[in-house]
Amino acid sequence: MFSVKELVESVRLTSVPSNYIFSNTETDLPMQPETVPIIDFSLLTSHDPDQRSKIITQLGNACLEWGFFMVINHGVPEMLRDEMMRGTESFFDLRGEEKRQYAGKKLFDPIRCGTSFNPNVDKTLLWRDYLKIHVHPHFNAPNKPSGFSKVLRDYCQKTRVIAGELLKGISESLGLEASYINEKIRVECSESHQLLVANMYPPCPQPELVMGLPPHSDHGLLTILMQNGIDGLQVMHKGNWVSINPLPNSFLVNTGDHMEILTNGKYKSVVHRAVVNNKAPRVSIGTAHGPPLDTVVSPAPELVKDGVGQAYLGIEYRNYLELQQSKSLSGKSCLDHLRLSL
Numbered sequence: 001m002f003s004v005k006e007l008v009e010s011v012r013l014t015s016v017p018s019n020y021i022f023s024n025t026e027t028d029l030p031m032q033p034e035t036v037p038i039i040d041f042s043l044l045t046s047h048d049p050d051q052r053s054k055i056i057t058q059l060g061n062a063c064l065e066w067g068f069f070m071v072i073n074h075g076v077p078e079m080l081r082d083e084m085m086r087g088t089e090s091f092f093d094l095r096g097e098e099k100r101q102y103a104g105k106k107l108f109d110p111i112r113c114g115t116s117f118n119p120n121v122d123k124t125l126l127w128r129d130y131l132k133i134h135v136h137p138h139f140n141a142p143n144k145p146s147g148f149s150k151v152l153r154d155y156c157q158k159t160r161v162i163a164g165e166l167l168k169g170i171s172e173s174l175g176l177e178a179s180y181i182n183e184k185i186r187v188e189c190s191e192s193h194q195l196l197v198a199n200m201y202p203p204c205p206q207p208e209l210v211m212g213l214p215p216h217s218d219h220g221l222l223t224i225l226m227q228n229g230i231d232g233l234q235v236m237h238k239g240n241w242v243s244i245n246p247l248p249n250s251f252l253v254n255t256g257d258h259m260e261i262l263t264n265g266k267y268k269s270v271v272h273r274a275v276v277n278n279k280a281p282r283v284s285i286g287t288a289h290g291p292p293l294d295t296v297v298s299p300a301p302e303l304v305k306d307g308v309g310q311a312y313l314g315i316e317y318r319n320y321l322e323l324q325q326s327k328s329l330s331g332k333s334c335l336d337h338l339r340l341s342l
């Protein structure tokens, strides 16, 4: 099966095919009403030292306690976000044969589209189609829908700027120079890696039986995400799933596995999942921000001290991406390969 969207559109489904049914989706776990941290991005670029130090403390706390926050006042025009969302939806609406040219591709091929996470090994299929594009250091774009390439380029460039500023603030929150993360693993350099992942979750007749994306953490340092106005993201916080209802025009940001490695476990990558609904298609667009593919990410020596030993092995970014893609998406199983017992 190439696409769950095609499945939904081809037959009138009243129940879910058995190969999509998760035995334990835990969607009945109590949801905690929680206020997730909000970061006012405009204060990060403020010249007022008091304001900057306050927002850096907030950013540090958000990374420490949540690994997740909403970013407001980020300066990305609403029109660009709308165009990006419309372009992505139009891509998923293209005829099957137009999308199939990107099907069955390998991890580092410029553009891939398909369904589930890794249908070759996924025991249960996910209620999700995806489009993945390597957008930096080499920019790629599908040739349809028309005009999408320009919007995509602009959107990806602007999200890289946001990631760069957030990483400066995060470096400072760790007591390091603002440029530390950038210089250590070259996240902001011209070779840095950025992957765009667009997810399409069609409406499902029995949403409680399936998963859009099962609990997982992301590779990279930070993921910057927006959605089409339909909720479905849940974040694990203190042992509970918290449903995320983003503020209008905000970005959702989460820490990835390489943030956890780099900070020697101080800022952990956050486990999250995407649930689906029976009413409206949900689309989310994430950009994962990492170093150049040949960079070995290992714990920062400055954070391996005071009796705390090195908690993770270093690994080349490219190898980590390959490791993650070789398996089914499952919790923090990739990071577990690198943990050192202290």
Ligand SMILES: O=C(O)CCC(=O)C(=O)O
Binding pocket: 197, 199, 213, 218, 225, 227, 232, 233, 272, 273, 274, 283, 284, 286
């Ligand atoms: O759809 C979402 O809200 C989450 C997407 C996600 O976690 C991912 O693409 O890694």
Ligand SMILES: [Fe+2]
Binding pocket: 216, 217, 218, 272
């Ligand atoms: Fe994710």
